[in-house]
Amino acid sequence: MGLTDQLKKGAGGVLRGGAGAADIATGTVKSVAGGVLGKSGLKRQGAEEQRKGEAKDELAAQQAKVAEEEERAEQLAAEERDRAAKKAQEEFARAERAIERKQETVKAEKEKVASKTQAVSALEDATDPDKLVAANTRAQLDEKAKQLGVTGRGRMSKQDLAEAIVAKR
Numbered sequence: 007m008g009l010t011d012q013l014k015k016g017a018g019g020v021l022r023g024g025a026g027a028a029d030i031a032t033g034t035v036k037s038v039a040g041g042v043l044g045k046s047g048l049k050r051q052g053a054e055e056q057r058k059g060e061a062k063d064e065l066a067a068q069q070a071k072v073a074e075e076e077e078r079a080e081q082l083a084a085e086e087r088d089r090a091a092k093k094a095q096e097e098f099a100r101a102e103r104a105i106e107r108k109q110e111t112v113k114a115e116k117e118k119v120a121s122k123t124q125a126v127s128a129l130e131d132a133t134d135p136d137k138l139v140a141a142n143t144r145a146q147l148d149e150k151a152k153q154l155g156v157t158g159r160g161r162m163s164k165q166d167l168a169e170a171i172v173a174k175r
Contacts, residue, residue, distance in 0.1 A: 025066035026059030135168035
């Protein structure tokens with residue numbers, strides 16, 4: 007390789023401006039100078055500096071590639087976290103809707119229980135003469151007995167009317 011070719015090759019490394027540009031430039035100069043002056047040690051030193059500069063360029067390229075891969079990995083991780091968070095929010099909303107439906111069912115069942123409790127209480131009141139006496143006036147009991155067809159109501163006490171009503175039901 008001639009002097010001009012060696013200088014062009016070295017200049018290419020410098021023009022690329024890589025991390026090893028200075029080593030490539032000095033190595034090229036030393037290598038050319040060693041060849042021109044016939045000093046093999048200087049030429050060898052120049053070649054080593056060129057290799058060192060090229061190794062630095064390769065290292066810088068690998069570091070850039072690693073940084074790019076790290077950035078892509080972080081971006082992917084962020085996307086996955088966002089996707090997982092969205093899925094979790096959707097699942098939470100679905101669970102909330104299920105809970106609301108269950109609460110509505112429980113509320114409806116409680117209302118049925120309350121209604122049934124009132125019906126049972128009314129039946130108990132209607133079948134217990136003492137409760138009828140406590141809850142009604144004599145005139146009210148007389149009217150209920152009349153509706154049920156109880157005879158001899160005029161001679162009956164309030165308690166007797168209540169017992170007659172219970173017996174007729």
